[in-house]
Amino acid sequence: MTFEYAPAPESKAIVSIKPKYGHFINGSFVAGKKHFPTINPATEEILSHISLGGASDVDKAVMAAQKAYTKTWSKLSGKERGKYLYRIARILQERAREFAVLETLDNGKPIRETRDIDIPLVAAHFFYHAGWADKLDYAGLGHSPKAYGVAGQIIPWNFPLLMLAWKVAPALATGNTVVLKPAETTSLTALLFAEVCQQAELPDGVVNIVTGDGSTGAAIVNHPGIHKIAFTGSTDVGKKIARAIASTEKKATLELGGKGANIVFDDAPIDETVEGIVNGIFFNQGHVCCAGSRLIVQESVAEEVIEKLKVRMAKIRVGDPLDKNTDLGAINSKEQLVKIKELSAIGDAEGAERWSPQCNLSSKGFWFAPTIFTGVTQANRIAQEEIFGPVLSVLTFRTPQEAIDKANNTPFGLSAGIWSEKGSRIFWASQHLKAGVIWANTFNKFDPASPFGGYKESGWGREGGKHGLAAYLKTGKETGAK
Amino acid sequence: MSFYGLVDGSEKSLITFLDQLSGVDQVGAEARAAMLATRSIKTSSKKWAIETAISMVDLTTLEGADTPGKVRALCSKAVRPDPTDPTVPSVGAVCVYNDMVKIARTHLDSIGGEHVPVAAVSTAFPSGRASMEVKIQDTQDAINAGAAEIDMVIDRGAFLAGKYGVVFDEIVKIREVCGDKAHLKVIFETGELVTYDNVRKASYLAMLAGADFIKTSTGKVAPAATPPVVLVMLEAVRDFYGMTQRRIGVKPAGGIRTTKDAIKQLVLVNETAGPEWLTPELFRIGASALLNDLLMQRMKMSDGYYASPNYVTID
Numbered sequence: 026m027t028f029e030y031a032p033a034p035e036s037k038a039i040v041s042i043k044p045k046y047g048h049f050i051n052g053s054f055v056a057g058k059k060h061f062p063t064i065n066p067a068t069e070e071i072l073s074h075i076s077l078g079g080a081s082d083v084d085k086a087v088m089a090a091q092k093a094y095t096k097t098w099s100k101l102s103g104k105e106r107g108k109y110l111y112r113i114a115r116i117l118q119e120r121a122r123e124f125a126v127l128e129t130l131d132n133g134k135p136i137r138e139t140r141d142i143d144i145p146l147v148a149a150h151f152f153y154h155a156g157w158a159d160k161l162d163y164a165g166l167g168h169s170p171k172a173y174g175v176a177g178q179i180i181p182w183n184f185p186l187l188m189l190a191w192k193v194a195p196a197l198a199t200g201n202t203v204v205l206k207p208a209e210t211t212s213l214t215a216l217l218f219a220e221v222c223q224q225a226e227l228p229d230g231v232v233n234i235v236t237g238d239g240s241t242g243a244a245i246v247n248h249p250g251i252h253k254i255a256f257t258g259s260t261d262v263g264k265k266i267a268r269a270i271a272s273t274e275k276k277a278t279l280e281l282g283g284k285g286a287n288i289v290f291d292d293a294p295i296d297e298t299v300e301g302i303v304n305g306i307f308f309n310q311g312h313v314c315c316a317g318s319r320l321i322v323q324e325s326v327a328e329e330v331i332e333k334l335k336v337r338m339a340k341i342r343v344g345d346p347l348d349k350n351t352d353l354g355a356i357n358s359k360e361q362l363v364k365i366k367e368l369s370a371i372g373d374a375e376g377a378e379r380w381s382p383q384c385n386l387s388s389k390g391f392w393f394a395p396t397i398f399t400g401v402t403q404a405n406r407i408a409q410e411e412i413f414g415p416v417l418s419v420l421t422f423r424t425p426q427e428a429i430d431k432a433n434n435t436p437f438g439l440s441a442g443i444w445s446e447k448g449s450r451i452f453w454a455s456q457h458l459k460a461g462v463i464w465a466n467t468f469n470k471f472d473p474a475s476p477f478g479g480y481k482e483s484g485w486g487r488e489g490g491k492h493g494l495a496a497y498l499k500t501g502k503e504t505g506a507k
Numbered sequence: 508m509s510f511y512g513l514v515d516g517s518e519k520s521l522i523t524f525l526d527q528l529s530g531v532d533q534v535g536a537e538a539r540a541a542m543l544a545t546r547s548i549k550t551s552s553k554k555w556a557i558e559t560a561i562s563m564v565d566l567t568t569l570e571g572a573d574t575p576g577k578v579r580a581l582c583s584k585a586v587r588p589d590p591t592d593p594t595v596p597s598v599g600a601v602c603v604y605n606d607m608v609k610i611a612r613t614h615l616d617s618i619g620g621e622h623v624p625v626a627a628v629s630t631a632f633p634s635g636r637a638s639m640e641v642k643i644q645d646t647q648d649a650i651n652a653g654a655a656e657i658d659m660v661i662d663r664g665a666f667l668a669g670k671y672g673v674v675f676d677e678i679v680k681i682r683e684v685c686g687d688k689a690h691l692k693v694i695f696e697t698g699e700l701v702t703y704d705n706v707r708k709a710s711y712l713a714m715l716a717g718a719d720f721i722k723t724s725t726g727k728v729a730p731a732a733t734p735p736v737v738l739v740m741l742e743a744v745r746d747f748y749g750m751t752q753r754r755i756g757v758k759p760a761g762g763i764r765t766t767k768d769a770i771k772q773l774v775l776v777n778e779t780a781g782p783e784w785l786t787p788e789l790f791r792i793g794a795s796a797l798l799n800d801l802l803m804q805r806m807k808m809s810d811g812y813y814a815s816p817n818y819v820t821i822d
Contacts, residue, residue, distance in 0.1 A: 028555065028777045028785055033547035137545060296742050297535025340778050349547035446530045466532050 030342075033349040035136045040127045042213065045074045048082050048236060049219035051089035052229030057082065057236070063212060066133035067346050067355040067390040075212045078237035083204065083244040086233035090175040090202040091250055093230030098202050099172065107158030110198055112225040114151035117144070120221070124214055128186055129346045131213040133355030133391070134309050136347050143187050146471055150190040150489075153473035154198035157494060161199065164491055168506065170498035172200035173252040173276060177245040180215075181258045182208035182357050183312040183413075189215050191488050192255050193232060194473075199497035201253070204233045206245055208258075210358050212236045243269070251275060253497065257314070260411075260437075260482050267485075278486035278496045280314065280478060282411040283439030286432035287317030287468060288454065290425070291326045293444035297466065299333045302417070305442060305468040307341060307353055307395050311415040312361070314483075315440035317468050319408060320397075321428050324421040331399060331419060339382040341395050353415060356391040365393050365414035372398045372407040377418070403434055411437070425450065429457045438480025442468045461487070510715045511751045516679070518672030525671065525711060531703035531739055540734035546774045553770070557805050559785060560769040561588060561595060564801075565626055565758065565793045567602040569633075569726060578607045579614045580822040586620035589802050590820065598798065599787040600656055602626040605649045612653035626656035626692070630681060633696070633725035635660040639680065646684045657685050658692040658722060658758075661709065663699045671712055678716035692720035692758055692791075697736045698728040706736055710743035720756035726793060731761025734775060741779035754783065760793025766804040769797060 047056040057076020064071050076082075098106070117124065124147070125139035134143075161170055176196045180188035185207060196203050207215035215234050222232045235241060239262070246254055246269050256266055257280040270277055287305050289298055305317025322330050346354035356362045373379055377398040386392040393414055401408050401418040408418050422428040432441055441460040443451050451465045461479045464470060471477070476492035478484050486496045514520040548556055566585045568577060582601055589595040601611050601623060611625045627649035631637035637645075646657055659681050665673040678693055685691045693713035697706050713721050721740055724731035737759045744755045757780070759772055769792060776784045784790050799819045807813050 027782055028559075028773060029552055030546065030548060031550045031552040033549045141545065293529065294532035294535065295529040297532035297539070300535055300539050349545070446532075466535065467538075 030350045032345070034345060034347045035126055035129070035349060037126060037130065037347070039123045040130070042073050042127070046212070046216050046236065047076050048078055048086065049216065049222075049232070049234040050082070050086045051093075051233065052223065054219070055085075061209070063131060063210060065130050065390075066210075066357050067387075069389055072130060073213065075209075075236045078206070078235035078241040078244070080244045082235050082237075083241065083248055086204045086235045087175060087248050087250040089230035090204050090233050093228055094172075094174050094202040097228040098231050099200060103159035103161060103200070106197060106200060107155045109225055109227050110151050110155030110158060110194065113221055113227070114148050114155060116221050116224055117148045117151060121145070121148070124186060124217065126347070127217055128214050129354070131211050132182065132185055133346050133357050135351040135354040136349055137351065138309060143184060146473070147186050147190040150187075150194045150473045154194035158198040161494065161498065164494055166495055166498055166500045169504060170199075170500045171504045173497065173499060174201060175251050176201045176203050176253045176255055176497065177248065177251040178203055178205040178255045179242045179245060179258065180205065180207055182211040183309060183314070185211035186214040186218065188257050189218060191257070195488070195493050195497050196255070197231065199494055201497055202231045204235060204245055204251070206235050206237060206242050209238045246270065253277065255488075255496070256280070263484065276496075278478070278488060279484045280488060281482060281484045282437055283314045283316065283479065283483050284319055284409065284411055284435050284437045285315055285317045285440035285442070285460070286319045286321050286458070287442040288428045288432060288444065289320065289322040289326065289330055290428075290443070290445040290447070290450060291323040292446050293326070294446055294466065295326070295330060295333060298330065298444040299337050301442065301444065301466070301468045302334055303337055303341070306417040307415050308469050310354060310356055310393070312357060312413055313469065315462055315469065317440070317442050318412060318417060319432075320417055320419045321431055322419065322421055323428070324423055327419075327421045331397075334397065335380065335382070338395050338397070341382065343384045343386065343392070343394060353395060356393050356414065359391055361413065362391040362393060365412055365416060368407060368410060368412045369396065369416055372401070372405065372416075372418070375405045375407070377401045377405055377407060403431060409435060425454065429454060433459045436482040439483035440464070510717070511753070513750065514715055516675065518670075521671045521675055521712065521715070524715070525708045528707055528711060531707055533703055536703055536735045536738055540738045540775065543774050543778055544734060544771050548770050548774065554808055556770045556773050557766060557801050557808070558596060560766070560773060560792065561798065561801050561805075562597070562599060563787045563791050564598040564798050565600045565602045565760070565791045566598045566798060567726065567760070567793055567795050569602070569604060569628060573604060573607055575607075575610045577822070578603055578610050582611050582614045582620060582623070583618060584798070584820060584822055585623050586615065586618055588798055589805075595802070595805070597623050599791045600624045600626045602628065602658065602793060604628060604632070605645055605652070608649050608652035608654045624655035625653060626658055627652075627654035628658045628660075628725070630659040630677070632658070632660050632694075633727040635662050636664075639677065642677065643680060643684055646681050650685065650688050654689055656690045656692060657681065658694055660694045660696060660725060661713070663696055666700065666705070666709060671708075675712050675716045678713055678718060682717035690719045691717065692722045692756075693718040694722045694725055694760075696725055696728055697723045698730050703735065703739045706739045707743055710740050711747070714743070714747050714755050718755060720758050720791070722758035722760055722793065724761040726761040729762065732759030732763055732772075734771060737772060737775055738779055741775060741784070744784070745780045754789055756789040756791065757784070758791040758793055763792055763794050764796045765800050769801065
């Protein structure tokens with residue numbers, strides 16, 4: 026007897042995608058000059074054409090944002106700003122299905138994740154920050170913290186709308202206006218969000234969205250009218266931004282790469298640990314900066330953990346992202362697929378042992394089977410470099426101190442996981458791990474109330490929670506107060 | 508004595524064995540079960556799941572008010588759940604109290620239901636509070652009356668007091684009484700064991716002692732067969748198969764009332780223990796009201812609309 030799940034695709038009928046999009050500047054859509062195609066990475070079908078924003082588009086957007094800041098947004102009370110944020114949050118909830126389908130089409134991630142994780146978290150971020158808008162005086166940041174003015178925000182393709190929410194919600198709550206650039210391959214949900222801003226009757230120019238590539242992002246970073254940069258993306262680009270804004274008064278938060286260590290002690294709850302390992306590295310095709318991409322497992326249980334992990338990996342359903350039963354969707358772009366393949370080939374060449382379950386991958390679109398490498402050491406590139414795909418490197422340790430040493434032996438420091446049933450060990454390990462986010466007996470859990478960000482080359486500053494607010498506010502003497 | 512070469516039956520060996528089992532993280536187990544509950548089972552797979560679930564139902568009546576007439580009606584329903592459609596399979600078994608076994612067996616045989624086994628609840632069901640002599644006699648009576656399956660309850664008091672040897676010995680003795688005449692299902696009453704760690708321990712105790720099936724609940728205590736409890740039991744039978752090459756069955760009972768609930772259970776089986784367990788020999792669902800919902804959903808799939816409840820027989 027077999028229990029085959031019949032296809033259960035979510036309907037595409039709920040979204041209407043225009044053949045061509047412009048930028049969203051000063052409350053309306055304005056035509057772009059040059060366009061580039063955006064595709065569905067699961068089928069390679071062209072979904073639409075996106076405008077390539079140039080310096081003049083960015084300039085118009087910054088002007089609009091400045092004007093909106095001076096004329097309207099900075100004059101509104103926190104309570105009034107909060108009303109807009111609540112309104113946006115409610116509209117996002119009402120249109121959740123539409124956003125989920127569009128995100129899945131444009132990004133390639135499974136509908137189960139956009140429906141159950143991305144979009145609910147997006148709404149949660151707006152609700153959470155809406156609540157802060159009129160309480161900033163009580164956020165522990167001193168008396169009357171002040172907005173910076175115009176925030177330039179550049180976001181990645183892995184969680185397109187969620188990263189927009191992480192950026193836009195705190196910026197607006199704290200009284201800043203925004204010029205945002207979505208990632209080149211995933212602009213569609215940001216453009217739909219622009220419609221939500223219109224629907225919410227957000228004052229013109231408070232949110233401006235300029236689409237484009239790296240050159241568009243550079244124009245935002247270098248524009249003199251920008252007061253604060255918020256960037257999520259690669260460490261390489263993050264370093265370029267840091268150089269570009271050096272010796273300017275621009276503030277920045279940078280959320281960059283990672284090589285998260287998922288540490289499994291011998292007293293871990295093994296079945297749930299295996300789930301956590303799967304969730305740590307195969308969630309969102311491993312396109313997660315805080316992914317648990319290094320499994321560091323105690324040698325005495327390594328065999329059992331790896332055996333169970335393989336059994337579990339064989340159950341991962343890879344395929345049509347719109348199918349409600351899909352666990353692992355498409356790789357976001359051809360470029361990313363090439364990177365994943367290259368680093369995996371290096372893993373082979375370095376002598377690590379590669380294993381993947383049998384998967385029937387479609388010949389159209391960009392796909393990579395869930396993969397683990399065993400027998401990996403610290404000296405392997407796949408233990409050091411961010412792969413940003415569904416590829417797990419497995420290392421072992423003998424003593425708790427060795428686990429910590431290995432976990433910290435990386436230029437990154439974004440996330441880590443600890444699996445143990447012993448509370449004291451969890452506290453000890455979390456005190457010694459150099460990572461901005463540490464999960465105990467779980468992984469990849471997000472909450473708008475919890476600050477997120479990295480140590481070392483994983484970034485500057487925090488997003489979310491009270492700490493995230495501080496990144497958008499002048500405090501103390503910065504405000505001009507004596 | 509050796510039980511699968513894993514324990515010698517002494518309390519010390521049992522404790523040693525149970526102590527080396529890994530713990531269950533409550534949050535993680537519940538998250539996994541909740542994720543699997545989002546599986547969308549449609550069209551051909553739903554049809555297959557409904558048919559399979561019908562064949563796995565242990566159609567149950569366990570009331571003080573049970574009468575010979577009520578039990579005979581249940582047997583008729585068990586053999587032909589939908590009298591208008593002979594393609595609907597018979598259920599997995601009829602489950603009754605000890606004194607109703609003979610009535611059930613005789614009636615099943617007289618209506619062409621020889622293939623439907625009678626399961627008897629036993630060992631002072633549902634509390635299990637009786638002497639061992641009484642429990643043995645209870646079981647022997649049921650087998651003499653024609654029960655092919657014995658659903659015994661464990662002594663939860665002994666389990667919670669840490670007297671694993673007592674629980675184990677009882678199961679071993681009842682297993683001996685069953686011999687090759689009856690399959691043994693061991694009921695934990697997970698609503699009284701409460702923690703998933705206890706569910707895992709009880710699963711191994713029962714399997715080591717010779718259970719053919721492990722069963723969640725009596726149906727008299729809530730919560731009963733919740734998805735995470737069943738998940739933990741399915742992990743136990745999967746891993747026990749890895750140790751012994753023997754497949755033990757699982758029977759959730761209590762609280763599974765709708766087709767949706769039943770399909771969630773089948774998804775849990777499919778993605779935890781594996782498709783080998785998707786047979787009435789290894790998976791049963793203890794239920795009464797569930798059968799009619801399965802029949803109504805089956806009719807809806809073939810006719811395209813929901814019929815009045817009067818198109819399915821109440822018993």
